[in-house]
Amino acid sequence: MLEEVNILRIAEGEASTHQDIVVKEFPLTIVLNDQEIVTLLCSPADLKYLAVGFLHSEGLIREKEDIKRIDLDEQRGVAQVWTREGQEAVSQVLPLRIKAAGGGRTAFLQSSEAPARIESELKISPQEVFNLASDFQHRSEIYRATGGTHAAALCNYQDILAFAEDIGRHNAVDKVFGQCLLEGLPTQDRIFITSGRISSEILLKVAKRRVPVLISISAPTDMAVRLASEVNLTLIGFARGRRMNVYAGEKRVTLFQPSGG
Amino acid sequence: MLEEVNILRIAEGEASTHQDIVVKEFPLTIVLNDQEIVTLLCSPADLKYLAVGFLHSEGLIREKEDIKRIDLDEQRGVAQVWTREGQEAVSQVLPLRIKAAGGGRTAFLQSSEAPARIESELKISPQEVFNLASDFQHRSEIYRATGGTHAAALCNYQDILAFAEDIGRHNAVDKVFGQCLLEGLPTQDRIFITSGRISSEILLKVAKRRVPVLISISAPTDMAVRLASEVNLTLIGFARGRRMNVYAGEKRVTLFQPSGG
Numbered sequence: 001m002l003e004e005v006n007i008l009r010i011a012e013g014e015a016s017t018h019q020d021i022v023v024k025e026f027p028l029t030i031v032l033n034d035q036e037i038v039t040l041l042c043s044p045a046d047l048k049y050l051a052v053g054f055l056h057s058e059g060l061i062r063e064k065e066d067i068k069r070i071d072l073d074e075q076r077g078v079a080q081v082w083t084r085e086g087q088e089a090v091s092q093v094l095p096l097r098i099k100a101a102g103g104g105r106t107a108f109l110q111s112s113e114a115p116a117r118i119e120s121e122l123k124i125s126p127q128e129v130f131n132l133a134s135d136f137q138h139r140s141e142i143y144r145a146t147g148g149t150h151a152a153a154l155c156n157y158q159d160i161l162a163f164a165e166d167i168g169r170h171n172a173v174d175k176v177f178g179q180c181l182l183e184g185l186p187t188q189d190r191i192f193i194t195s196g197r198i199s200s201e202i203l204l205k206v207a208k209r210r211v212p213v214l215i216s217i218s219a220p221t222d223m224a225v226r227l228a229s230e231v232n233l234t235l236i237g238f239a240r241g242r243r244m245n246v247y248a249g250e251k252r253v254t255l256f257q258p259s260g261g
Numbered sequence: 262m263l264e265e266v267n268i269l270r271i272a273e274g275e276a277s278t279h280q281d282i283v284v285k286e287f288p289l290t291i292v293l294n295d296q297e298i299v300t301l302l303c304s305p306a307d308l309k310y311l312a313v314g315f316l317h318s319e320g321l322i323r324e325k326e327d328i329k330r331i332d333l334d335e336q337r338g339v340a341q342v343w344t345r346e347g348q349e350a351v352s353q354v355l356p357l358r359i360k361a362a363g364g365g366r367t368a369f370l371q372s373s374e375a376p377a378r379i380e381s382e383l384k385i386s387p388q389e390v391f392n393l394a395s396d397f398q399h400r401s402e403i404y405r406a407t408g409g410t411h412a413a414a415l416c417n418y419q420d421i422l423a424f425a426e427d428i429g430r431h432n433a434v435d436k437v438f439g440q441c442l443l444e445g446l447p448t449q450d451r452i453f454i455t456s457g458r459i460s461s462e463i464l465l466k467v468a469k470r471r472v473p474v475l476i477s478i479s480a481p482t483d484m485a486v487r488l489a490s491e492v493n494l495t496l497i498g499f500a501r502g503r504r505m506n507v508y509a510g511e512k513r514v515t516l517f518q519p520s521g522g
Contacts, residue, residue, distance in 0.1 A: 003483035008507040008514070010387045015516050020506060025461055025482035041460060041484075126271045147499070148458050148480035167460065167482060197409050199302060199428065200286055219409035221286035221428060222264035223302075238408070245281060246269040253269070255276050 001043045001142050001149075001165070023148035023167055031080045032060055043142070043149060043166040046175045048072050050166070051079035053178025057170075057205050064181050115204065117232045120212035122189045124234075125254045126244065128157050129215060133239040136193045137217065139163055143195065152176045154211070155191045169196035173205050180209070187211050198224040198237065207231045213252060215239050220247055262304045262403050262410075262426070284409035284428055292341045293321055304403070304410060304427040307436045309333050311427070312340035314439025318431075318466050325442050376465065378493045381473035383450045385495075386515045387505065389418050390476060394500040397454045398478065400424055404456065411457045413437045415448060415472070422446060430457035434466050441470070448472050459485040459498065468492045474513060476500050481508055 007020045026044035030037045030051045037060070042050055048070055055061040061083065071080040132155050140151040142165045152172040153163040162185060164175035173194060180187050187209040194202065198220035204227065206214045213234040220228075220237050225247045228235035234249030246253055268281045287305035291298045291312045298321070303311055309331055316322040322344065332341040393416050401412040403426045413433040414424040423446060425436035434455060441448050448470040455463065459481035465488065467475045474495040481489075481498050486508045489496035495510030507514055 005483065005486050005508060008511045009504075010507070010514075010516075011504040013503070015387075022481055022483050022486060022508070025484040041462065126276075146480055148482060167458065197428065201302065219407055220283055221409060222266065222283050223286040225266050225283060242274070243270075243272040246271070247266060247283070250269045253271075255271075 001045050002145060021145050023142060023146040025167055027077050029078045030054060031078060033082055034080075040168070040171060042168055042171045044074070045166075046164050046179065047074065047079055049164065049175045049178030049182065050171055051081055051178065052181055053174030053176070054171075055081060056177060056181055057174055057208070061181075064184065067182075115207040115210075115231050118207065118210055118212050119232070120189050120210070120252075122191075122212050123252050123254045124157065124191065124213055126242075129236060129239055129244055129253075130242055131158070132160070132191065132193060133215060133217065133244075135160055136163075136195075140165060140195065150194065150196045152192070152194045152196075154180060154185065154187060155193060157191070160193075161185060161190070169194070169202065170205075172196070173202060177205065177209055191215065193217075193239075197221070198235065200224050200227055203227050203233070203235070207233055213249075215244075262306050263406060282406050284403060284407040286428055288338050290339045291315060292339060294343055295341075301429070301432060303429060303432045305335070306427075307425050307440065308335065308340055310425065310436045310439030310443065311432055312342055312439065313442055314435030314437070315432075316342060317438060317442055318435055318469070322442075325445065328443075376468040376471075376492050379468065379471055379473045380493070381450050381471070381513075383452075383473050384513050384515045385418065385452065385474055387503075390497060390500055390505055390514075391503055392419070393421070393452065393454060394476060394478065394505075396421055397424075397456075401426060401456065411455065413453070413455045413457075415441060415446065416452045416454060418452070421454075422451070430455070430463065431466075433457070434463060438466070438470055452476065454478075454500075458482070459496065461485050461488055464488050464494070464496070468494055473510075476505075 001024055002021050003024050004019050005022050007018050009018050025041050027039050028042050029039045066083045068082045068084050136153055143149045149165045150169045150172045151165045153160045154176050162176045162179045164172050166172040190211050191213040192206050192211045193215045195217045197218050198216045200223040203224040215236045228248035234252040235247040237245045263282050264285050265280050266283050268279050270279050286302050288300050289303050290300045327344045329343040329345050404410045410426045411430045411433045412426045414421045415437050423437045423440045425433050427433040451472055452474040453467050453472045454476045456478045458479050459477045461484040464485040476497045489509035495513040496508040498506045
């Protein structure tokens, strides 16, 4: 995921040449049942997870059992996915999807797949949020090396269960959910963390997987806050050090932890 | 561009309710000659600039004179643009474009519009970069209020000539270039600044406008560095305080300013 480059560094009034590290950008074309769906610019790791997570986010795959075969050609940058249903089912969905995917990807917002209320009884304490956010930021190695990536993770109260980095916010999230789908990791009653801004689209990706708590290191938009309230999702932003903002679903945050127990 | 929300803030072991500010997210549908092109999720400001800048970036408008009329309906979130050439010309370009726009927008990379070498004689000193980056960050008010936006600007050596903020990296860049197109601001022999990561797509948007110097507050990708070298564009990253990295086109950076003159 990294590449060495020669740079001229200017600091404290001195100029000097250095070998520096930048993050790689890789074009991955996703093909579903012989039909080209999209070319994503991404970080070249976890590409099967990315392909599957993207197709699942876009509603083109519903469950693991839909997938008959996945072929990844890293040389050519092509991930081919075949489903049980084959060509016909996809063609019906595709025209609508591709149009909506052009930049905004807002189909989801208006579609019949709008997520239902999340009924999870999960609760989390501020200390647990701080610990998870701290672990998460320590895991983000590529970011620390290059400053050029986003990260995303699925967690339980204590541990990171699936983790991905990518140059794209959306790709990092899709990689984690792709891994969950392929490895059969349940997402209900779990916690999702992302380094990036929470837009409505990221919120809907997480809500679609029935995750009741979403934590971001950075900021949400107004639309994400509104949608989180509507689907009963706990939305936490700016989880940094021992601070956090709860934008929606406060009832899942336990302010005082019972001692002992 | 801002919205007030009620939050629960947890800091230093205390929980308290606050009114906080988050950035607005607004769906803008761009219609070209009665044909729906895309819905962008954006910050609701400079929407005409965004529509025009997006269409120009995508190659659907070539110059200001192509535009016959622009109607912006802020209530419905629709920007309608009519061109001289009318329906026919657009339909020819569109099928290809929309497909490529699905997430990755890589059409540009492979298209015949790949930018030629930039031959500008412009030079810039580190001190001028530091001053511009500092002015730029002071202008980014929405970011400072909410942490949720990107900014972009066109500058000369000393001054910011056009500036935009948006929740999307691409939108902020398109807004600035849309303003340049509509107001007839030349982009050759100018300097472009962005807060966001420099991917190949951002680099190509800037190179397409013949801007010889691109400065980012954050990191570039390997592909952006490679493309910058190919098109002879000066690429500066991590311009923070009195530090910067020059990734390509070092010859335009004057390391020692002649005193006096």
